Amino acid sequence: MKLITKKESETIKLGEKFGKTLKGGEVVLLVGDLGAGKTTFVKGVAKSLGVTRVVNSPTFVLMKIYEIKNKEIKNLVHIDTYRGLDIGDLKNIGAVEYFKRKDCVSFVEWGESLEEYLKKEQINFKKIVIKNISENEREFIL
Amino acid sequence: MKKQITILGIESSCDETAAAVLQSDKAGFKILSSVVSSQVQVHAKYGGVVPEVAARLHIEKILPMIQLAIKQAKKKMTEIDYIAVTAGPGLMSSLMIGTETAKTLALALNKPLIRINHIEGHLLSITEKLKFPAVGLVVSGGHTQIILVKDYLKYKLIGETRDDAAGEAFDKVAKILGLGYPGGPAISVAAAKVESVNLIPGIEIKLPRPMLDKEGFEMSFSGLKTSVLYKWNELVKILSPENLDKARNLMAYEFQKAVVEVLVAKTAAAALKFKAKTIVLGGGVSANKFLRSEMLRVINEKLPDVNVLMPEMKMAGDNAAMIAQGAYFHVLKKDFIEPTKLKPDPGWELVH
Numbered sequence: 001m002k003l004i005t006k007k008e009s010e011t012i013k014l015g016e017k018f019g020k021t022l023k024g025g026e027v028v029l030l031v032g033d034l035g036a037g038k039t040t041f042v043k044g045v046a047k048s049l050g051v052t053r054v055v056n057s058p059t060f061v062l063m064k065i066y067e068i069k070n071k072e073i074k075n076l077v078h079i080d081t082y083r084g085l086d087i088g089d090l091k092n093i094g095a096v097e098y099f100k101r102k103d104c105v106s107f108v109e110w111g112e113s114l115e116e117y118l119k120k121e122q123i124n125f126k127k128i129v130i131k132n133i134s135e136n137e138r139e140f141i142l
Numbered sequence: 143m144k145k146q147i148t149i150l151g152i153e154s155s156c157d158e159t160a161a162a163v164l165q166s167d168k169a170g171f172k173i174l175s176s177v178v179s180s181q182v183q184v185h186a187k188y189g190g191v192v193p194e195v196a197a198r199l200h201i202e203k204i205l206p207m208i209q210l211a212i213k214q215a216k217k218k219m220t221e222i223d224y225i226a227v228t229a230g231p232g233l234m235s236s237l238m239i240g241t242e243t244a245k246t247l248a249l250a251l252n253k254p255l256i257r258i259n260h261i262e263g264h265l266l267s268i269t270e271k272l273k274f275p276a277v278g279l280v281v282s283g284g285h286t287q288i289i290l291v292k293d294y295l296k297y298k299l300i301g302e303t304r305d306d307a308a309g310e311a312f313d314k315v316a317k318i319l320g321l322g323y324p325g326g327p328a329i330s331v332a333a334a335k336v337e338s339v340n341l342i343p344g345i346e347i348k349l350p351r352p353m354l355d356k357e358g359f360e361m362s363f364s365g366l367k368t369s370v371l372y373k374w375n376e377l378v379k380i381l382s383p384e385n386l387d388k389a390r391n392l393m394a395y396e397f398q399k400a401v402v403e404v405l406v407a408k409t410a411a412a413a414l415k416f417k418a419k420t421i422v423l424g425g426g427v428s429a430n431k432f433l434r435s436e437m438l439r440v441i442n443e444k445l446p447d448v449n450v451l452m453p454e455m456k457m458a459g460d461n462a463a464m465i466a467q468g469a470y471f472h473v474l475k476k477d478f479i480e481p482t483k484l485k486p487d488p489g490w491e492l493v494h
Contacts, residue, residue: 008365034314034317034318034367034368034371035364035367035368035371039305039306039364040305040364053491054302054304056302056303056304056305056306056307057305057306057307057310057364059283059284059306059307059310059313059314060156060282060283060284060307060309060310060313061156061231061232061233061284061285062156062193062195062233063233064489065488065489066489067489083193085193088196089193089195089196092195092196092197092198092235093195093197093233093234093235093236094233094234094235135368135369135372
C-alpha cells in the first residue's frame with residue numbers, strides 16, 4: 001500500500017492508524033533516509049498506544065522502551081541502528097529479546113540490515129519504506 | 143560530616159565506562175582523578191563511530207577503570223567513604239554493569255551507596271556552587287533538556303526536544319555536509335572558517351529557528367536537519383566545487399547559529415520565567431565554543447544578574463567525575479540507597 005503525507009502532522013496520523021492495527025509481537029523495520037519521518041511515524045504509533053511521554057529520537061541512546069498500561073501490549077520498543085549497530089550489538093543490548101515477546105511491539109529505524117537475521121530466525125517482521133519526495137512530502141510504502 | 147570525605151563515582155550508562163575519585167573538605171570539593179574508557183582504550187572498533195555498548199566490554203573495563211581512578215587519586219580502595227553510580231537513564235545492559243559493581247563494592251567495603259541520574263550528573267558537572275533557583279540546559283547527542291533546579295536534589299523537567307537532540311542534529315548535519323566525525327567539532331571548525339556570510343555571490347542561506355516563537359520550552363531540531371538536507375542538495379547541483387567548499391562552511395555556520403539561537407533563547411526564557419539566579423550548562427554540546435560565547439553574551443545583555451556556569455571541556459562529555467560531584471550533594475542530604483535495593487532504571491526521568 002502506498003500513501004502520501006504532505007506534512008509532519010499527517011505522518012503522525014498515519015502512525016496512529018498503523019498503531020491501532022498492532023496486536024502485540026510485531027517487529028517493524030522503518031526504512032528511509034535522514035528526515036524521512038521515521039521517528040515522527042513512531043510518535044503516531046506511540047500516541048495510539050496511549051504513551052504520554054515524549055517520543056524523541058533514539059539515535060544516540062540506541063534503544064528506548066515505553067511502558068504501556070492496561071493493554072495486551074506492555075512495551076513499545078524504539079530502536080535506531082543509525083550509528084552502525086549490527087545484530088551482534090542489538091543482541092548485546094537486549095533488543096533481540098524484545099523482538100521475541102508477544103507483549104511488545106518493536107520499531108527499528110534504519111533496520112534494513114536486520115532483515116536477513118530476522119528471516120533466518122523466523123521472526124516475523126513488517127517493513128515500512130519511506131521516500132522523501134520533496135521537502136515536506138513523503139511516500140509511505142506499507 | 144567528616145572533615146574530608148572521598149567519593150568513588152562510576153558511570154556506565156551507554157558507551158562509556160568511567161570512574162572518578164572526588165575528595166571534599168570544608169571549603170568544597172576537588173576531583174582527584176577522572177578516567178573515561180574511550181580515552182584510554184588502545185583499540186577503537188570503527189574509529190569511535192560504533193558505540194561500545196557490549197556488556198562484555200563494560201565488564202572488561204569497569205574494574206581496570208576503577209583501579210586506575212583510585213591509583214591516579216593516590217588513594218586506596220579502603221579510603222573510599224562513599225560509592226556513587228549512574229542508575230539511569232541509559233541502556234539496561236550497560237547500566238547493570240555499573241550498578242552491580244557499585245553494589246558489590248558498597249557491600250564489600252561496608253560503605254554507603256548513592257544512585258545518581260545521568261542527567262543530574264551533567265547538570266552538576268560544574269565545580270561552582272549553584273545559587274537557586276537555577277535553570278540547567280543539558281545538551282548532548284542523546285539529550286536536550288531544560289531543567290529547573292530549585293535546590294540540589296530538587297529537579298523539574300521544564301522543556302525538552304520533541305525529536306532530535308541538538309548533538310544528534312550536529313552529527314547528522316555534519317554527515318549531510320560530508321564533514322566527518324565527530325560531527326559537533328567538525329561543524330564548529332567549518333563554521334569558524336566563515337568570515338563573512340557573503341562568501342558566494344547570489345547565495346544566501348536562511349535556515350528556520352524551530353519552536354523559537356512558540357511559547358514554552360519545547361525544542362525541535364529535526365526540521366532544521368531536513369532544511370539543511372534540502373538546501374544542500376540544491377547547492378550541490380548548482381555550485382562549482384570551489385564554491386561548494388565555501389558553501390559547506392557557510393551552511394555549517396548557519397546551522398550552528400540556528401541551533402545555538404534556539405538553545406540560548408529557550409534557556410534565557412526559562413531563566414526569566416523562573417527568576418533563576420544561575421544558568422548552568424552540561425552535556426557534550428556544552429563544549430561548543432559558539433554556544434558558550436552566545437549564552438554568555440545574551441545573558442549578560444538580557445539578564446545581567448544571572449550567573450552562567452559551564453563545565454570544563456573534559457567534563458562536558460559522559461564521565462564519572464560529574465557522578466561523584468552529584469553524589470557529594472546526596473551525601474550532604476544523607477540520601478543513600480540500600481545496595482540490595484539498587485536497580486538500574488533505563489527510563490529514569492529526572493523529576494522533582
